[in-house]
Amino acid sequence: MSFRVYALDELVDVKGGGTPSKKISSYWKGNIPWATVKDLKSREINQTEDYISSEGVVHSATNIIPSGTIIVPTRMALGKVAIAGLDLAINQDLKALIIKSPQRVDKNYLARFLESQAHNIVKKGKGATVKGITLDVLKTLEVPLPPLPVQKQIAAVLEKADNLRQQSKKMEQELGDLEESIFIEVHSNAAKQNHQFKDIVLKTKHSFVNGPFGSDLLSSELTTSGVPVIYIRDIAKGEFIRKKEVFVTNDKALSLSACSVTSTDVLVAKVGDPPGTAAIYPPSMPDGIVTQDVIRMKCDKNVVLPEYLVAYLNSDIGRHSLKIITVQATRSRIGLGDFKKLEICLPDIDRQIMIVSKLQKIRELVLQSRKRTDEFCRNFKSLMQRAFKGELDLKDVA
Numbered sequence: 001m002s003f004r005v006y007a008l009d010e011l012v013d014v015k016g017g018g019t020p021s022k023k024i025s026s027y028w029k030g031n032i033p034w035a036t037v038k039d040l041k042s043r044e045i046n047q048t049e050d051y052i053s054s055e056g057v058v059h060s061a062t063n064i065i066p067s068g069t070i071i072v073p074t075r076m077a078l079g080k081v082a083i084a085g086l087d088l089a090i091n092q093d094l095k096a097l098i099i100k101s102p103q104r105v106d107k108n109y110l111a112r113f114l115e116s117q118a119h120n121i122v123k124k125g126k127g128a129t130v131k132g133i134t135l136d137v138l139k140t141l142e143v144p145l146p147p148l149p150v151q152k153q154i155a156a157v158l159e160k161a162d163n164l165r166q167q168s169k170k171m172e173q174e175l176g177d178l179e180e181s182i183f184i185e186v187h188s189n190a191a192k193q194n195h196q197f198k199d200i201v202l203k204t205k206h207s208f209v210n211g212p213f214g215s216d217l218l219s220s221e222l223t224t225s226g227v228p229v230i231y232i233r234d235i236a237k238g239e240f241i242r243k244k245e246v247f248v249t250n251d252k253a254l255s256l257s258a259c260s261v262t263s264t265d266v267l268v269a270k271v272g273d274p275p276g277t278a279a280i281y282p283p284s285m286p287d288g289i290v291t292q293d294v295i296r297m298k299c300d301k302n303v304v305l306p307e308y309l310v311a312y313l314n315s316d317i318g319r320h321s322l323k324i325i326t327v328q329a330t331r332s333r334i335g336l337g338d339f340k341k342l343e344i345c346l347p348d349i350d351r352q353i354m355i356v357s358k359l360q361k362i363r364e365l366v367l368q369s370r371k372r373t374d375e376f377c378r379n380f381k382s383l384m385q386r387a388f389k390g391e392l393d394l395k396d397v398a
Contacts, residue, residue, distance in 0.1 A: 003146045003390050009139035011105050012070075012097040017090030018061025020052050027056030033088040034062065037077040043111075045071065046085035062089040063096070070097040070111050075132035078125045079118030081111050095138065109151035112158045113143055116384045144388050153394045154387045161380040168373040175366045182355055183315040187345050197297070198340035200304045206258040207298040210270060210336045211291040217256065222246050227253035228288035230261055230281075232269040235294065237314050238363075240267065240279040253289050261296050262287045266306050268295040268313060271333045276322040278313035280306050295336060304344075308352040311359050312344060 020027035030053025039048045057064060065071065069084045075093040090096060099105045114121075121141075125131030145151070201207040211217070211230075222229065226247035233243045253260070261267065263283040269275055270293045281288070281296075290296045299306045312318045325338035347355070386392045 003144035003388075005142045005144050007139065008097070008141040008143055011101075011110070011143060011145070012099050014135065014139060015063050015065065015096040015098055016061070017063055017065075017092050017094050017096075019091050020056035020060040020062065024056075024059075027053055027059065030054065030056060032057060032064070033086060034091065035071065035084075035088050035094060036091045037073050037075075037080075037093050040071075040073065040077055040080045040082050043082060044085040045082050045088065048088060052089060057089055062091065064089055065096040068107060070099075070107060070114070071095070072097065072114060072138070074135070074138060076130055078131055078133060079122045081114045081118075083107065083111055095135075104148065105145065106148060106151040106155055108155035108159070110143065112155055112384065113388055114141075116388055117141065144390070146390070150394070154392065157392070157394065158380070158383060158387060161376070161383050165373065165376040165380050168369055168376050172366060172369045172373060175362055175369060179311075179359060179362050180316050182358060183312060183317045186347055186355070187317050189345075189347065193346050193348075194343045195303065195346050196340065197342050197344060200297075200300055200309070200344065200346070202298045202300050204298070208295075208336075208340060209259055209290075210295045211259045211289065211293070212256050213292045217248070217252075217289075217291065221248055221252055223249055226250060228286060230267065230288050230290045230294055232271055232277075232291070232293045235267050235269045235277050235279045237277055238279055238310055240282050240285070242285070248289060253287075256289050259290050259296070260287055261290050262298075264299075264306050266297040266299060266309055268297065268339070269293065270295055270336070270339075271331050273332060274319055274322065275326060275332050275334045276313055276319060278310045280310055293333075295339060302349065304346055305349070305352045305356055307356045307359075308346075309344070311356070318344075 022028070028051070030051050032052050032054065033048040034050045034052045035045055035048045036050070039045055052062070056062070065084050065088055067084050067086050071082045071084055071090065071094050073080055073093055074095050084096075097110070099107055099110065121133065122131070124133050124137050126133070146154070198208060217229075224245070224247065226249045228242075229246045229248055231243070231246070234240060248256070261281050263281060263285070265281045267279050267281055267290065269277045297309070299309060313322075321342060321344075322334060325334050325342060326332050327335070346352070383392065
């Protein structure tokens with residue numbers, strides 16, 4: 001089935017917005033929701049961060065947009081699509097698409113089509129730092145338009161598929177919140193013990209180090225085989241993922257033995273957004289050498305389980321404690337000396353074992369949920385692509 005194609009401005013009137021003067025206080029903190037790109041957090045806008053007054057509307061270029069109207073950005077957040085869940089005003093970076101004939105165009109169908117065009121819209125964006133598209137680009141978007149009943153069917157099918165996707169994402173978030181609640185409980189427990197990080201490693205030389213600096217390890221000394229060299233790029237949240245095969249010779253590794261890493265050592269990224277991401281060096285990897293932006297800790301397992309330490313550092317509470325020592329530069333970073341002095345809340349080992357066991361079960365559920373989410377996302381994307389090409393058999397999917 002092929003659909004007739006129309007330019008977007010044949011189907012909608014485009015209405016822009018504006019910003020009341022920030023210098024006049026009476027224009028602000030009224031009872032009229034005023035939307036900007038930062039309010040495009042979900043598919044429906046039901047509240048805004050800022051509110052303006054009727055006076056602010058009168059004395060600016062903004063417009064009141066009725067509930068149910070499709071809203072898209074033309075500057076920043078390109079590709080996003082939302083529907084006004086209430087009457088609201090918009091700023092100049094947003095455009096309201098007022099459907100000319102609801103008897104001809106279904107708003108949910110049109111909104112889903114615009115979502116399907118996100119990649120193309122982003123590609124059309126111009127600008128060195130902030131990307132934007134012109135009104136002409138928006139108005140000339142080509143929209144395939146089947147009969148209204150078919151539009152409604154397509155929109156309903158995509159809504160069902162999207163609901164499955166969103167429910168699965170919500171389950172992931174709830175499991176993540178459950179994981180965080182464990183550390184909140186530990187942190188608020190009166191029986192907890194506080195230890196500085198320097199006191200939870202083995203009492204041996206070089207148990208708490210970062211990698212070699214400057215001329216100690218030159219790029220010219222890197223090889224294609226030998227002893228693995230570990231970078232911050234290999235450290236994901238709670239997971240070690242080798243991104244690139246880089247090595248040094250055995251002799252070079254021996255000269256840098258103070259910076260060696262072995263199975264069950266804890267690795268912490270000194271640099272990142274934010275810094276402090278932690279993972280355990282896995283038994284499947286041969287002994288390696290860490291680079292200067294990686295902290296390596298050999299834990300005293302009578303005091304702390306590596307699994308507990310990594311989970312703590314990757315938790316919201318752990319990241320919050322790291323903010324104290326984070327230095328803001330071109331890339332945020334933490335220093336080894338400051339890191340050693342930070343304190344961690346540690347229950348006894350038996351309690352840590354119970355916590356780690358709970359976390360492992362939660363993560364298994366997260367992985368299962370993530371697989372389902374990925375499947376739902378692939379299904380939704382496939383349905384969307386087929387729907388607007390006229391390839392969707394609505395009898396089979398309705």
